[in-house]
Amino acid sequence: MITVQPSAVRCGTIHGVGLGPGACDLMSVRADRLVRGARHIAYFRKAGRSGHARRIVDGMLRDDVTEFAMEYPVTTEIAVADPRYNDCLSAFYAGCIDHLAGLVRGGEDVVVLCEGDPFFYGSFMHLYTRLQTIAPVCVVPGITGMSGAWTASGAPITWGDDVLTVLMATLPEEDLVRRIRDTDALVVMKIGRHLGKLRRAVAAAGREDEAWLVEHAAMQDQRVTPLGEADAVTPYFSILLIHGQGRRP
């Protein structure tokens, strides 16, 4: 009888795979191949939701795929500045890593599904830094949500020497005002319940008439609205755009 030593098992690879902004044919050919071939997938989601990343790959998975849903223990219930927020998320990520480490040590590859691009404000980065010493990690870049948004808007975001600034709506209002005033082109993400503050900041910067709100970019219910006409409530995945007007022959 032959006993396989644990050390003889090939260590699996973790693939952090960018899925793009939402339409399944906007993921890269490389991502498409990895997702369709995966025996193990993992993805983040809010408890009780199906998860945006998981929805993008609906209909693409093997029949025998094993799914590991990593459900955030907290989203907005504890303030980011509260030390309990960090403690809570650190423990959550540690649990995710334990599970993933078990899979790769058993020789399994795992595809971690990431909306947009994994290295651009993505949750995957929190796994990535913790996995470095545990397993090989490969990252597949993706089309960002903001590319999906400016494509949906039907106008280029930047020309010539335009400066592009990317801001999170979670920043303090005075920072938003200063930076919105001082850029040619603008992208604002993580809007959700910060929409009121963001509207005031755009107005204070004198740029209300240039701003567009894009909801569900690259998805079936995509919607592009001048900020002045937008509803008071917007989904988390909304993106605000101001298009650059730089040099053009």
Add this chain to the structure above:
Amino acid sequence: MITVQPSAVRCGTIHGVGLGPGACDLMSVRADRLVRGARHIAYFRKAGRSGHARRIVDGMLRDDVTEFAMEYPVTTEIAVADPRYNDCLSAFYAGCIDHLAGLVRGGEDVVVLCEGDPFFYGSFMHLYTRLQTIAPVCVVPGITGMSGAWTASGAPITWGDDVLTVLMATLPEEDLVRRIRDTDALVVMKIGRHLGKLRRAVAAAGREDEAWLVEHAAMQDQRVTPLGEADAVTPYFSILLIHGQGRRP
């Protein structure tokens, strides 16, 4: 005998297709399908060069494809501020539009190959604005060169509330210094012969030790170098990065 009236011919569609940063399997599934199916492709290139966009699709094209290479009449020979620069490029774009308009009026679809994302500092935008009244234009977003660069660097570009600033190295030195000092994460593009100025600006902003130069991201000869150790000459497609260090549990 039946005579087909010109008005009875279906007008073709122009597809502005983002090819991503360089590896052919990093284009989207939608882009891959359009490129492989195209009867007519068009792409920009410098006279005498094969063209970066054209190289990405090597081996993917139909045998009976018709190629329209749009060769820039000028790149750095005339200063951008010189009125002749604009005149020269305007005439060039007008010629491209004439040719493309002839194709779509004859009912042909055309795939315009675009490095990266068509609406992010892309040459396609100059065709896009001129084609609006001539033919239906569909844009397929792509993975940007900067996503390719930060993936190559092996580290996330932005965390938490980080501010990301995207600059062109063609800007005046004092603007570069001010903006490099005032951002968390940084991407600088269009470097080429502006590398010396950019190095001075990064040093004056006190951020030399954080800066990386990425050459040929996502291609076989990809190279990531600390800015302090980089050569004095770098290709046009180089990208400078400073990674954000924002909040992380």
